[in-house]
Amino acid sequence: MENVGGRVLRVARWNLDKPSDHPPILFFNGIGANIEAVAPLAEELSDRGFIMFDMPGVGQSPEPTIPYNAVTMSWTATQLLDRFGIDTVDVMGISWGGAMAQHFALQHGARTRRLVLIATTAGMIMVPGNPAALTKMANPRRYIDPEFMAQHFETLYGGALGNELAADGKPASGKSQHMSRLTPPTPRGYMYQLLAMIGWTSVPALPFLKKDTLIMMGDDDQIVPLINGKILNSLIPNSELVVVEGGGHLFLLSHKDKSVKAIRDHLDAPDDGELSQAA
Template sequence: MTASKDEPMTATIEMIEAGGRTLRVAHWRLDQQSEHPPLLFFNGIGANIEAVAPLAEMLTERAFVMFDMPGTGESPDPVLPYNPFTMCWTASQILDRLGVETVDVMGVSWGGAMAQHFALQHPKRTRRLVLAATTAGMLMVPGNPAALTKMADPRRYIDPEFMNEHFATLYGGVDPDGEAHQKDSHIGRLKPPSPRGYMYQLLAMLGWTSLPALPFLSKEVLIMMGDDDQIVPLINGRILASAIRNARLQVMKGGGHLFLLTHADESVAALREFLDAPEGEDRAAA
């Protein structure tokens, strides 16, 4: 995933009214025929569309939909707080506006919790579920305290020197041969969220956990984790895999919290293998 900030996206970008909010929505290839359902993507906390756009650009055989949360990217600040239920309902309304019925759902980090909630709240719209670098919410094993402290520092969004200095501590999984490029490409795609937008994202998941409901989740689920993730340790993926009956755990060797960036080819290959497999095919845990 090596697009630079100067590389144009091929997405269609529009402002959509949904759930009483105006949100900036990006979608790829919705006007093209495909044998695959679109992929609905929930981003990490504070991240804008551009941060994960390279993933959408690589998955050329399927449509892709994602949006900036209120107060992130180009979506206006939220007026009222929201929670997983209201935001997943809003996401469903966005799909309605785009004429999309059934989707595969994917989320990374904070967005992985939102993806779990969407699959539980809208099971008829969800075919398969991909959870990357994420947890069951409140009942999680915390990461490296040094990484969590720096994670809360807003300079990680706007200060390239801060990102370069603390990239390994924050995210882990740095490839020494491509370290500088990876950091520069990541910071180049980030736009800092507004203080209110960031705070409301934090508040949205306060006290939330999916763990009691996960045994009732009947979807096929791919859980992708990095074994060098400083923010969401691998054990959280194992907890998810043990709670979900049709789950497969894929461990990215040497991958940190941003393995979708640092291990892009491997990640896309794993996604295709899972999403393109015939229904009900047995896939042993990695």
């Protein structure tokens, strides 16, 4: 637990005390998701530092008393980096956290080297996903009711983490492993996280974002359709779009090897000018 910018946050750090040729990664998680949900990615990227935190009221971070927005949480993230003596980071975010990653890079460009946007959008100006998935996504029962989560897992996240139920009727291994890592947010924490991005969009600012940016999208994502990645790719000058075939909203976990390779290729590429545009 760290007291940062007037807030108490649960913070996770990997390998910050080890020498590395790479800047650390600052990761922003999806809505309602706790640190454990993305811990497997941090463990894969063991050759560099990795830092992330539970949003207020999410995971084990205490419930917020007042609302927050992208501006205040980006500033809070800089205070956290200062706490650990980190000057420059590669910024990564998934889904809701992808919007936070965009905002951080725009607000704190001097501290951002490269950007990775995963299964995300430009905010309020977006193409919405499958209505069946969106209504279930907004239902907090997916965090507190295992039967609800198991029943609607494929609608929410696609079937790549395991389409079949085990013989005992419980979720298959991929589903159960993911579900076991989730901790339900508090109702206020979940609501404040939803409210934080109301009215927010990065569209007017993205043409001025000069950071080398990797955009990763799944072509079977029912929550954030692929077209949203193409919109980001068209607006961000130095961006590359990688499409994960058969990937749902959780392709970062279901297609871990391909995802990690794409992330490494992007973050470790030489600084030799603009990235080529990808269709």
